[in-house]
Amino acid sequence: MKNPDLVGPNRRALLFVILxxxxxxxxxxxxLYSFDxxxxxxxxxxxxxxxxxxxxxxxxxxxxxxxxxxxxxxCEIGEDVLERVNSKGETTSLITFTVTERMSRSPLSLLGKGxxxxxxxxxxxxxxxxxxxxxxxGCVGGMDLVQFRLxxxxxxxRNLAALSLLLALLLVPVFILMNNYAFxxxxxxxxxxxxxxxxxxxYTRMDALLFEGRMGAEIEKALGGLTASHSGLLWMLxxxxxxxxxxxVQLRYGSIQSSAMKAALYFFVVVVCLVTLYxxxxxxxxxxxxxxxxxxxxxxxxxxxxxxxxxxxxxxxRGVPRYLLNSLLVAGGATVLAMLCGIPAAFAMARMKFxxxxxxxxxxxxxxxFSPVVLLIGISQLMNTLHLNDSVLGLMLINAAxxxxxxxxxxxxxxxxxSPEMEQAAMIDGCGTVGALTRVLIPxxxxxxxxxxxxVFINAWNEYTIATVLISTASxxxxxxxxxxxxxxxxxxxxxLFAASLVATIPVVLLFMSIEKHLTSGLTSGGVKG
Amino acid sequence: xxxxxNRSRWTPYLWLMPSIILIAVFVxxxxxxxxxxxxxxxxxxxxxxxxxxxxxYKDAVNLPAFKTVMLxxxxxxxxxxxxxxxxxxxxxxxxxxxxxxxxxxxxxLVFPWATSLVIQASVWNYIIKYEYGSxxxxxxxxxxxxxxxxxxxxxxxxxxxxxxxxxFVTVPFVAFCVLSGLQSIDDSYYEAATVDGAxxxxxxxxxxxxxVRPSLTVSTVLNIIYVFNSFPIVYTMxxxxxxxxxxxxxxxxxxxxxxxxxxxxxxxxxxxxxLILCACAGLYMITVMRKEEAEQ
Numbered sequence: 001m002k003n004p005d006l007v008g009p010n011r012r013a014l015l016f017v018i019l020x021x022x023x024x025x026x027x028x029x030x031x032l033y034s035f036d037x038x039x040x041x042x043x044x045x046x047x048x049x050x051x052x053x054x055x056x057x058x059x060x061x062x063x064x065x066x067x068x069x070x071x072x073x074x075c076e077i078g079e080d081v082l083e084r085v086n087s088k089g090e091t092t093s094l095i096t097f098t099v100t101e102r103m104s105r106s107p108l109s110l111l112g113k114g115x116x117x118x119x120x121x122x123x124x125x126x127x128x129x130x131x132x133x134x135x136x137x138g139c140v141g142g143m144d145l146v147q148f149r150l151x152x153x154x155x156x157x158r159n160l161a162a163l164s165l166l167l168a169l170l171l172v173p174v175f176i177l178m179n180n181y182a183f184x185x186x187x188x189x190x191x192x193x194x195x196x197x198x199x200x201x202x203y204t205r206m207d208a209l210l211f212e213g214r215m216g217a218e219i220e221k222a223l224g225g226l227t228a229s230h231s232g233l234l235w236m237l238x239x240x241x242x243x244x245x246x247x248x249v250q251l252r253y254g255s256i257q258s259s260a261m262k263a264a265l266y267f268f269v270v271v272v273c274l275v276t277l278y279x280x281x282x283x284x285x286x287x288x289x290x291x292x293x294x295x296x297x298x299x300x301x302x303x304x305x306x307x308x309x310x311x312x313x314x315x316x317x318r319g320v321p322r323y324l325l326n327s328l329l330v331a332g333g334a335t336v337l338a339m340l341c342g343i344p345a346a347f348a349m350a351r352m353k354f355x356x357x358x359x360x361x362x363x364x365x366x367x368x369x370f371s372p373v374v375l376l377i378g379i380s381q382l383m384n385t386l387h388l389n390d391s392v393l394g395l396m397l398i399n400a401a402x403x404x405x406x407x408x409x410x411x412x413x414x415x416x417x418x419s420p421e422m423e424q425a426a427m428i429d430g431c432g433t434v435g436a437l438t439r440v441l442i443p444x445x446x447x448x449x450x451x452x453x454x455x456v457f458i459n460a461w462n463e464y465t466i467a468t469v470l471i472s473t474a475s476x477x478x479x480x481x482x483x484x485x486x487x488x489x490x491x492x493x494x495x496x497l498f499a500a501s502l503v504a505t506i507p508v509v510l511l512f513m514s515i516e517k518h519l520t521s522g523l524t525s526g527g528v529k530g
Numbered sequence: 531x532x533x534x535x536n537r538s539r540w541t542p543y544l545w546l547m548p549s550i551i552l553i554a555v556f557v558x559x560x561x562x563x564x565x566x567x568x569x570x571x572x573x574x575x576x577x578x579x580x581x582x583x584x585x586x587y588k589d590a591v592n593l594p595a596f597k598t599v600m601l602x603x604x605x606x607x608x609x610x611x612x613x614x615x616x617x618x619x620x621x622x623x624x625x626x627x628x629x630x631x632x633x634x635x636x637x638x639l640v641f642p643w644a645t646s647l648v649i650q651a652s653v654w655n656y657i658i659k660y661e662y663g664s665x666x667x668x669x670x671x672x673x674x675x676x677x678x679x680x681x682x683x684x685x686x687x688x689x690x691x692x693x694x695x696x697x698f699v700t701v702p703f704v705a706f707c708v709l710s711g712l713q714s715i716d717d718s719y720y721e722a723a724t725v726d727g728a729x730x731x732x733x734x735x736x737x738x739x740x741x742v743r744p745s746l747t748v749s750t751v752l753n754i755i756y757v758f759n760s761f762p763i764v765y766t767m768x769x770x771x772x773x774x775x776x777x778x779x780x781x782x783x784x785x786x787x788x789x790x791x792x793x794x795x796x797x798x799x800x801x802x803x804x805l806i807l808c809a810c811a812g813l814y815m816i817t818v819m820r821k822e823e824a825e826q
Binding site: 177181266273277295340341347348349365381402404405408461464469480498501504509 | 539541542543545546548549550551552553555556557558559560561562563564567621624625627629631635636637638639640641642643644645646647648649650652653654656657661662664666667668670671672673674676678698702706755756759761762780783784787788793796797800803804807808810811814815
């Protein structure tokens with residue numbers, strides 16, 4: 001299908017594709033990286049700015065700088081004054097003169113120099129070239145074609161162009177961050193002697209990039225005072241490529257609006273997921289570090305250099321299995337008890353009519369509001385009286401009681417959503433009320449019951465505050481309290497803390513995922529729709 | 531209803547009995563104890579004396595940290611509930627769209643909801659450590675910052691971090707509540723609105739918001755209660771230090787009664803907190819009951 005009106009917009013879009021790519025190339029060939037290398041240092045003690053000694057040293061330094069300038073280097077002289085009062089009460093001053101050479105390099109000059117980012121750059125350039133070629137090939141002779149009726153070859157070519165542009169765009173931050181890492185952080189760590197791995201290779205590359213390889217063995221000294229920075233213009237690569245990308249999308253789909261919306265949607269989702277997962281990454285990675293690495297004050301490694309699996313077996317000897325068992329007892333017992341009391345109550349609420357039903361419902365909802373925390377003092381007093389202080393049983397009872405409301409709430413909703421006819425039929429057949437409940441209603445309401453069950457279990461498993469107050473004997477602690485033994489006042493064993501946390505977290509997260517859908521609808525629909 | 535279930539007037543109460551006993555003993559009884567204690571004299575050793583009227587309440591209000599703690603509690607609840615409601619709503623709107631990997635994204639969003647608060651607070655505590663924390667490590671190694679940043683340079687900033695962690699753990703709950711509300715909206719409403727020429731904002735304010743308002747109300751009220759009662763985050767990250775400046779009411783009353791041995795004012799604070807909660811609970815109950823009536 002042809003439409004001659006499309007020629008104009010399509011030509012314009014193609015022009016924008018080319019323009020964006022051209023702009024990117026121009027940006028890449030501009031000297032956007034600047035390096036200040038310290039080539040000469042002169043410390044002059046007991047010198048004050050403007051005095052005789054200052055002038056003579058200054059002249060000396062300028063001579064050195066002129067010597068460098070004669071070699072064709074752009075040199076600047078800097079001075080740093082350090083004043084302090086000595087033990088005799090006299091003010092002394094130390095002036096440090098430096099001659100720094102300022103060098104600018106374009107991103108393109110990294111090509112073929114063997115940096116990690118060089119390969120990224122090469123890939124980026126390749127993608128841009130591919131995009132340009134594919135777009136041109138996909139447009140030749142087809143400028144007046146309606147986008148959603150393109151022939152397969154042209155559609156594929158235009159798809160390819162848009163995809164390459166998208167990838168190139170995504171490589172921009174990778175490229176910039178990799179260079180930042182190498183130039184600022186890695187070199188800083190090498191010259192400070194904190195990191196050895198890969199030092200020689202990076203030094204040779206820097207020598208080639210900055211000094212055409214003439215520094216040789218002296219490169220370490222030359223890099224000692226190196227500061228690297230990049231111009232903010234470098235980030236303009238992203239809008240430049242975005243222009244190309246949007247134009248390419250228009251050439252493929254006619255309109256960019258829905259594609260842009262979709263891209264924004266994915267971007268948002270990815271950001272949310274990354275932020276959510278970040279603490280879990282930290283937990284997992286730290287759980288397998290050595291103690292020294294958890295306290296690494298130079299921030300060297302994002303991942304453990306060596307995965308210490310023995311952290312897991314170490315926590316076994318630190319009482320963690322016992323804590324897990326206690327948690328299992330507390331949560332399991334609380335769940336069973338909450339269900340044993342909750343199911344009959346929910347059944348009565350859903351199926352029977354009686355005086356005070358509404359009041360009981362209100363009572364249940366009210367009690368769901370009271371977190372045990374605000375009643376801590378009363379609860380510990382009560383437990384003292386009942387001699388249930390410092391016992392797993394006491395914890396179990398409290399958790400069951402405070403989860404009763406949610407359990408009844410969820411269960412009642414499920415029961416109401418199931419028609420009573422089946423039970424009535426069962427009762428006419430001679431089943432008692434109990435029989436109707438256990439043989440008919442409970443199997444039918446199984447999904448809702450499982451949801452309530454798991455929810456109570458997880459709540460009790462994760463409970464911390466009441467347990468810290470009630471439990472004083474170490475062997476009675478549930479896991480949430482147990483892990484705090486790894487973070488004592490003067491020493492925190494992060495690796496054990498997080499290894500135990502990991503073990504305590506994985507099962508409940510998996511359980512929770514299985515009921516999430518049921519749970520939210522149960523909670524918010526007021527339990528009526530179920 | 532003349533069903534065979536109603537054999538006796540007392541049967542329903544029999545069915546309710548276990549539940550009532552459980553709640554009465556372990557929920558209602560502590561409430562009564564706290565009320566009684568708040569009007570009794572309590573010695574430092576915890577010996578309970580006679581009736582002292584409102585003395586404990588006067589002591590509580592006159593505590594040096596009382597004002598700070600109340601203000602902190604207010605900001606803590608308002609900021610955490612407010613921000614997480616807005617964020618959760620936005621996330622729910624996006625996660626309700628159809629896109630590839632939606633199931634995985636939703637599964638990931640469950641994580642903070644399902645994880646114990648102590649554990650999450652410990653992890654964040656480690657993340658923002660100045661000397662070796664993970665946030666500095668990640669930012670440095672990505673080349674985003676050039677020098678380690680002290681993320682907790684003052685107690686105000688630490689309190690903001692605590693609120694941040696509170697928001698982080700609360701957002702999923704709001705998001706899932708709103709999502710379940712969104713899923714109950716029939717697509718035909720939107721189709722009709724599109725035909726009538728309604729834009730994005732029209733649909734948001736005329737259809738989406740009114741339809742998810744019940745879910746939003748439930749999640750907001752529940753959140754006010756959860757957040758008000760939240761103990762582990764503040765306790766793990768700062769323990770209220772320095773000098774109760776980052777304490778909320780709950781952590782403060784814990785410190786008062788179990789560390790500082792001032793049980794009297796602590797029980798008075800408990801009652802005050804309890805009454806605040808009652809007000810919220812009453813509000814919630816009215817909303818739910820009204821909805822119940824509307825649907826029956």
